[in-house]
Amino acid sequence: MKLHSAALRNTSQFPTLLLDYLDQKPELEEFYDVFPSRDGAIQAIDQRADFDSSKRKTLVEVLTKQYEGIADAPDFSVLLDKNTFTVTTGHQLNIFTGPLYVIYKIVTTINLARTLKETYPDYDFVPIYWMASEDHDFEEIASFNLFGKKYTWSGEHSGAVGRLNPQELETVLNALPESVPLFEKAYLENKTLADAARCYMHDLFGAEGLVTLDADDAALKRHFLPVVEDELFNQNSSRLVEETTARLEKLGYHTPVHAREINLFYLTDELRERVIRQEGTFNVLNTNLEFTDEEMRQEISEHPERFSPNVVLRPLYEEIILPNLAYIGGPSEVPYWLQLKDVFTHYKVPFPMLIPRNFALYVNTASRHRMEKLGLSYKGIFKEKYQMKRDLVERISEHTLSLDLEKYAFAEVLAKVVNKALDVDVTMEKAVLAERARLFNSLEKLEKRIRRAEERKHEIEIGQLQNLLDTFFPDGSAQERHDNFLNFYLNNRNFIEALFEYFDPLDFKYNILEE
Structure with a gap:
């Protein structure tokens, strides 16, 4: 294997906001705290030094429960230690992992944890894959491309995709050009798509230390309740995002995220719909559900799991429940996180290092x-x-x-x-x-x-x-946005090992991996 590289600017594939952020343009400094580097990471560590021990305890309890029945499960007790921190990436639960870049995200995150451990041996760093299990856009996750053919999970599905039955994918498994035991085990032996994704991610990356988290959990969301209540009754995030967005747009940047008045969904098994404020009551769109102020406060207290953050509040939820130092995202994710800086400041939550995933052509x-x-x-x-x-x-x-x-x-x-x-x-x-x-x-x-x-x-x-x-x-x-990793993995079982060898999580370039 030989590694070549190209400057991101020379590929014509990336937004100016991301490129200028990586160039550390002075006018963007107000939109983040710590620029990602080996030396700068100690500042992020210091910001997280007083992470709430009760949140660590909840996290370990939830992960222990979620990994029940999985062989060689990680030792989550390390997360109870005040000197242990996480580095996180996240993505939708695309079937069969979806586009190739999802694998690139995971490898970048694991390599970042290794890099930080080498630099700061007195601390431990756990790579986290945050499953977007609460997302409800089924069509976005239901297809993948393999050897020039598109495979699709058919049918009508509603509600959070993480709760769907993965055994419906048996027809897709049978249509593949060859048997893939990794996914047969995951999809046919688990009851939810979230459990199936955890299963195959553990088989692929568990030995490398990856921990897969499903944040669709009442215990975790209880730590998020102050934000939920403030969002419902004061709607601060919308104003803050709009103000930040205006400043970015004044600098000439396109911004990918638009905040709503209330940035929460109401979530049940087959329902994920927006919560709106209308004539003094709270309503759930496309339903007959309606709550007075008192009823809504009671609902929040009794059922925190029913309140699901949208794209504006999901990053805040992540940083509230994890002792997190960095978020590894794609070329659109890093820019939209920059729009959220004032939201983090308002809630006094440390803003993580924003790191673009490794980009590559194989x-x-x-x-x-x-x-x-x-x-x-x-x-x-x-x-x-x-x-x-x-x-x-x-x-x-x-x-x-x-x-x-x-x-x-x-x-x-x-x-x-x-x-x-x-x-x-x-x-x-x-x-x-x-x-x-x-x-x-x-x-x-x-x-x-x-x-x-x-x-x-x-x-x-x-x-x-x-x-x-x-x-x-x-x-x-781009190849990484279209092809599935099986295009390469089925022909080269060392494919993922090569990614670990050649990806540098803090070298922001376009990698070209040549056999």
């Missing part, structure tokens, strides 16, 4: 040979497709396809014509310039015809280039 042996044959470089693969095709044809052609020299020669001649015309009559300039534009337009068209004629001679090479781009950017998307 180049197998066949693709590497194809690149060598076409004379392509990794620097050039992020260009626009038309430019890559043009560069390829020019490189392999025996002819000069550009008419730039001829255009320059015409320009010199026409400049003399313009001067002569002006000597005769100043009103001639417009007519001469119009002829000049017509001539240059004809030269442009002729150049395109020459290029197309040459391209027809190299259809095989252009087809090979297109096949390569379809491999690297399937359906026009």
Whole structure:
């Protein structure tokens, strides 16, 4: 395996807000606390030094219960120690892990825990995978792409996806091109999708120390109740996010998150709907549920598990219940966390280090040979497709396809014509310039015809280039956002080990892993 890299800015795949954050632009300093680095992590540790021991106890009790029946479960007691901290990533419960980048998130998180342990051996660091088990968007998790084919979990489903029955996936398992025991065990031997995800994540990464947490739990949410009550009755988060967003937009940045007046859902087994305030009462959208102020306070106290934070409050919930130092997120997640800084300040909760996950393109042996044959470089693969095709044809052609020299020669001649015309009559300039534009337009068209004629001679090479781009950017998307990890894991059982070896969680670049 060989590692190449590209600057994130040179890939045209990332938002400016993320790139400027990683460049530590001074105008963004107010939107975070600690920039991620080995040396800076001690500041995050100091901020978390007084994490509530009762929350540690609840966390250990919940994890112990959730891991019942799992062989070789982690020793959660380490989380009771005041010198133990977590580093966290999270994602939806996409079937079969979903896009490749979910695996990249997990590996980045585990490697970060290892890096921090090497730097600060007196502390312990536990990598956490936070399952978005309360999410209710079934369509977003119900498909994955394997070997050029899309597999989909069909049917109508509502409520939190973590509570769905994974045994319905037997039809998808039977449709796969080969048996995958990892997922057969997870989906057919568990009663909820959250339990199934914990099962396969433990099989894949348990030996590396990963702990998978389902925060859809009444005991954990009881620690979040002060925020829930404040959100329902005072609606502070909406104002705070809007103010922060306005400052970011004034700096010219696009912001991905919009806060609602109340950023909570009401959650039951088959229901996750927004809570709204309407004419002095609380209502749950698309239901007949209605609560007076007194009834809502009672509901919060008796059923904390029924209140589910949306994208605005979920990060705060995470940081309230975990002794967390860092959140590892994708190219959209890091920017939206920056929008939440004032919410954390308001609730006096430490803001974690924000770390983008490792980004990567995996180049197998066949693709590497194809690149060598076409004379392509990794620097050039992020260009626009038309430019890559043009560069390829020019490189392999025996002819000069550009008419730039001829255009320059015409320009010199026409400049003399313009001067002569002006000597005769100043009103001639417009007519001469119009002829000049017509001539240059004809030269442009002729150049395109020459290029197309040459391209027809190299259809095989252009087809090979297109096949390569379809491999690297399937359906026009980055490989990591489209393909499932099984595309590579089934052909190379050392695939994940290679990620651990080559990913550096604090080196913010685009990795190109070449077989």
